Amino acid sequence: MSRTNTDTMEVSGGTPLAGEISVRGAKNLVPKAMVAAVLGDQPSTLTNVPRISDVTIVRELLELHGVTVRDGADGPHSLVLDPSRVEQATMGDIEVHAGSSRIPILLCGPLLHRVGHAFIPDLGGCRIGDRPINFHLDALRQFGAVVDKRPEGLQITAPNGLTGTQLELPYPSVGSTEQVLLTAVRAQGVTELRNAAVEPEIIDLICVLQKMGAIINLDTDRVIRITGVRRLGGYIHEALPDRMETASWACAALATGGEVFVRNARQVDLMTFLNVYRRAGGEFMVTHEGIRFWHPGGKLNAVALETDVHPGFMTDWQQPLVVALTQATGLSILHETVYENRLGFTEALVRLGAQIQVFTDCLGATPCRFGRRNYTHSAVISGPTSLRGADLTVPDLRGGFSYMIAALAAQGRSTLRGIDIFARGYENFLPKLEGLGAQVDLR
Known part of the structure; x- marks a missing residue:
């Protein structure tokens, strides 16, 4: 895992980024694929694994539950996971990880199938909006689980096993869809999930489960049907590349007037982003080895942008792009429809000299859950503006990268203070920055 021995960095700005970086497996897939291995009775091999702290945390959680995890043929970039001796970890051991990750809630279904009970401590993750676990718990109850709330966390059991059910999400949540998939594949009978998330990472997780022996049908209307099976085996799978990291470096090239080649980037997962990138004035070239992104010179274009679930413009893409839009000519309009608190990062950009106004109104046509609820979830960015150095504290993973x-x-x-959070989702963050010519010093 890429860690620093400090949490503060000095950045000297004004130099275009130029060079090449590589991306590995998606942060939003790899930990979930690791959890899926618990469902099997044979070892699994996962490749293209990034060296990030989220992977380390999940590895430790699985080892606490009796899963043997070792590096594969590609060193730490491949993992062999043997779940043959899965057991329930002690409450004290699990509580060590309380607040460090939201993965424990996804372990419930696999643990209920394997050992009959699960304990879930307080959950962590970036504080970017309301991420309630109520649906996770309600879904588990519909499968037949019993949830006992205790001061230290949740004790979940399945005295009569788990049975397939029908569910419909009020919103196509990625986490909720993952919960249903990981629980339904070994539940007795058929499960039907309506209004499911269909992000590329969800499809990749379905591929993992199908390799293990699951029967999963994905319809075109966001309906997923899972026929439960009695046993699952292992898998051999290469994780899809991280489209969030790719977009982050692409926006860095655009904002700094530079050029960055992102090796291993995959066009099919980035098509919506690439369209907006081009509309804003950025250029890119797709090759069989990756994608090259650059600022072609001249003016950047203001754009109107709305985030949405896949295949819409991903919410994790908007924060780094907003920085580039501060350099565009005219008024750019952003409507955030996924997380209600994701525009808090713009306050720091204003301190840097950006002209950004945030609104509680829905400045877009996409149906939005936050309208008339007093959330500042729309923004108008006026540019171009000259940014100047300032003291910043990293708020969350994607917002922090935007500050960078x-x-x-x-x-x-x-x-920049609090840079250790970058280790959660960006492998070799500092070496990559330095390799692109960034002038940074740790303090």
Whole structure:
């Protein structure tokens, strides 16, 4: 895992990023594929694994539950997971990880199938909006689980086993869809999930489960039908590349007036992003080895943008792109429809000199859950503006990367505190920055 021995960085801005970086497996798939291995009775092999802290945390959680995890033929970039001796970890051991990850809730279904009970401590993750676990618990209850709420966490059992059911999501949540998939594949009977998430990482997880022996049908109307099976085997799977990291570096190239080749980036997962990138004035070239992104010179274009579930514009893409839009000519309009609190990062950009106004109104046509609920979930970005260095504290993973982009695009020096969070989702973050010519110093 890529870690720093400090949480503060000095950034000297004004230098275009130029060079090449590589992306590995998606942060939003790899930990879930690791959890899926618990469902099998044979070892699984996962390749293209990034060296990030989220993977380390899940590895430790699985080992606490009796899963043997070792590096594969590709060193730490491949994992062999043997679940043959799965057991329930002690409450004290699990509580060590309380607040560090939201993965424990996804372990419920696999553990209920394998050992009959599961304990879930307090959950962590980036604080970017309301991420209630109520649906996870309600879904588990519909499968036949019993949830006992205790001061230290949740004790979940399945005294009569788990049985297939019919569910419909009020919103196509990725986490809720993952919960249903990981629980339904070994439940007795058929499960039908309506209004499911269909992100590329969900499809890749379905591929993992199908390799293990699951029977899963995906309809075109966001309906997933899972026929439960009595046993699952192992899998051999290469994780799809991380489209969030790819977009982050692409926006860094655009905001700094640079050029970055992202090796292993995959066009099919980025088509919506690439369209907006081109509309904003950025250029890219797709090759069989990756995608090259660059600022072609001249003016960037203001755009109107709405985030949405796949195949819409991903919410994790908007934060780094907003930084680039501060350099576009005219008024760009952003409507965030996925997380209600994701625009808090713009306050720091304003301190850097950006002209951004946030609104509680829905500045877009996409149906939105946050309208008339007093959430600042729309923004107007006026540009181009000259950014200047400032002191910044990283709020979350994607917002923090956006601060980094802004500091690199600004004139003068900036101080970023809390950079350790980058280890959650960006492998070799500092070496990549330095390899692109960024002037950074740890403190």
